[in-house]
Amino acid sequence: MEFLKDLLGFLKERKKFWLIPAIIILLLIGVLVVLTSGSAVAPFIYTLF
Numbered sequence: 870m871e872f873l874k875d876l877l878g879f880l881k882e883r884k885k886f887w888l889i890p891a892i893i894i895l896l897l898i899g900v901l902v903v904l905t906s907g908s909a910v911a912p913f914i915y916t917l918f
Contacts, residue, residue, distance in 0.1 A: 880888060 876892075880886060
């Protein structure tokens with residue numbers, strides 16, 4: 870949680886708010902890959918990319 874606090878502090882201090890959507894998309898893709906890595910849904914996820 871300390872990393873997220875530091876990241877948000879950096880974004881606020883440097884006024885880099887345009888990075889927030891990119892970070893959210895990367896986190897969502899990471900969660901999707903982790904959750905579907907061993908399931909039957911994996912072949913369908915691979916066709917999206």
